[in-house]
Amino acid sequence: MLRLFVLLCLGAFCAAQEGRSHCCSAEDRNIVQKQWSVLWKDTESSKVKAGFARLILLKLSEQKPETKALFTNVDIDHPQGGVFTAHCLRIVNAIDMAINLLDNPEALDAALDHLADQHHARAGVKKEHFKAFGDILAGALPRLLDDYNIMSWRSCFRGLYAKITSKLDA
Amino acid sequence: MKILIVLAALAALVAVTSASGCDKLQRLKVKGQWSRAYSSGHDREDFSQAIWRAVFAQVPDARALFKKVGGDDTNSGAFVAHGLRVLAGFDITVALLDQPEALKAELAHLKTQHDARHIPDNYFEAFRLALGHVLPAQLGRCWDKQAWSDCFEVIAHGVKGH
Numbered sequence A: 001m002l003r004l005f006v007l008l009c010l011g012a013f014c015a016a017q018e019g020r021s022h023c024c025s026a027e028d029r030n031i032v033q034k035q036w037s038v039l040w041k042d043t044e045s046s047k048v049k050a051g052f053a054r055l056i057l058l059k060l061s062e063q064k065p066e067t068k069a070l071f072t073n074v075d076i077d078h079p080q081g082g083v084f085t086a087h088c089l090r091i092v093n094a095i096d097m098a099i100n101l102l103d104n105p106e107a108l109d110a111a112l113d114h115l116a117d118q119h120h121a122r123a124g125v126k127k128e129h130f131k132a133f134g135d136i137l138a139g140a141l142p143r144l145l146d147d148y149n150i151m152s153w154r155s156c157f158r159g160l161y162a163k164i165t166s167k168l169d170a
Numbered sequence B: 001m002k003i004l005i006v007l008a009a010l011a012a013l014v015a016v017t018s019a020s021g022c023d024k025l026q027r028l029k030v031k032g033q034w035s036r037a038y039s040s041g042h043d044r045e046d047f048s049q050a051i052w053r054a055v056f057a058q059v060p061d062a063r064a065l066f067k068k069v070g071g072d073d074t075n076s077g078a079f080v081a082h083g084l085r086v087l088a089g090f091d092i093t094v095a096l097l098d099q100p101e102a103l104k105a106e107l108a109h110l111k112t113q114h115d116a117r118h119i120p121d122n123y124f125e126a127f128r129l130a131l132g133h134v135l136p137a138q139l140g141r142c143w144d145k146q147a148w149s150d151c152f153e154v155i156a157h158g159v160k161g162h
Helices: A002-016 A024-039 A047-065 A063-076 A082-100 A106-118 A127-144 A150-164 B003-017 B023-037 B042-057 B062-069 B077-095 B099-117 B121-139 B145-160
Strands: none
Touching: A002 B042, A024 A047, A024 A082, A024 A150, A047 A063, A047 A082, A047 B077, A047 B145, A063 A082, A063 B099, A082 B042, A082 B077, A082 B121, A106 A150, A106 B077, A127 A150, A127 B042, B023 B077, B023 B121, B023 B145, B042 B062, B042 B077, B042 B121, B062 B077, B077 B099, B077 B145, B099 B145, B121 B145
16 A cells, blocks of 8 residues: 555656656666767768658648648748758757757756747647657657667656647647 | 960869869868867867857957857856857858758848847957967868868858848
C-alpha cells in the first residue's frame, strides 16, 4: 500500500512538472542527445533530415487534413520543392536545438518559449496537432535510429511539447 | 606554339572557374568544415558564445538589436537560446549550399526576418570576421579561408538582399 502511494505521488509529481523535469533525468538527456547525434554524422545528412521531416509533416497532413492548410505558405503542395524542403530543415533544426539544450534548462526554456510564440502566432495550430506530430515522430525515430530508448525520449519530449504548446488556445 | 595557346586557354579557364566564387567544391568543403565546427551540446553553446562575443567586441552598438533576447548578458539563458537560434538558421543555409532551390527559399525566409531590423552591412561584416576567427580556432589547420569567404558572401548577400 505504501509502495503504491509512493508511486502515485511520484507520478503526480512527474505530471506536475513542465519542461525539463526530473523525469527527463540527466541520464535520459544524455541518452537522447547521444542517440539523436547519429543523424548528424554525415555531411550530406541534410538530405536525410529534410526527407525525414517531409515524411512526418505529410503524414500529419494525412492524419489531420485540416493541418495541410497551415502549411500553404511553405508550399506543402510541392513537398519536394525548395520552399518546403527549407521548412522541413527549420523544423528539424528546432528539434535539434531543443535536444542540444536539454542540459541548459534556462536557455531551453527561452528557446521553447520563442517556439511557443511562433506557433501561437499561427492561427489554427492546435495542441492535438502536436499530439499527432509527437506520435508520428515517436513512431518514426526508431526506424531511423538504430539505438532508440523509448522511455528516455518519451520522458524528455513530454516536457518539450508541453512548453511549445503552452501558448495555444486549443 | 600550339601548346602555348592550349596552355593559355587552360589558364584562362582555371581563372574563370576559380573567380566565380563559392563553386561546387568550395561548397562541399564549407559544409564539411561547418558540421565539424558546429558540434553539439555544450561545445556548440561555447562555439556560439565565442562567435557572438567576437561580434559584440567589434561592433558594441549591435547589442542594442539584441535587447529583447538578453543581449546585455551573453551568458543569460535568453541569449544562449537566441545565439543558437541564429546559428541554427545559418546551419540550414550551409547545409543547403548544394541545393540551390531550397537555399533560395531559406535565404528569402531569413531576409524577411532581418528586413524589419534594419541591420547595417558592417554588422554582417563583423559576423563574417567573427566566424573567420572562431572557425579556425575550432578547426585548426583544416580550415579554408577562401572557401569560407566566398560562400559566406553568398549567404550574407541572400539575407541582406543586396
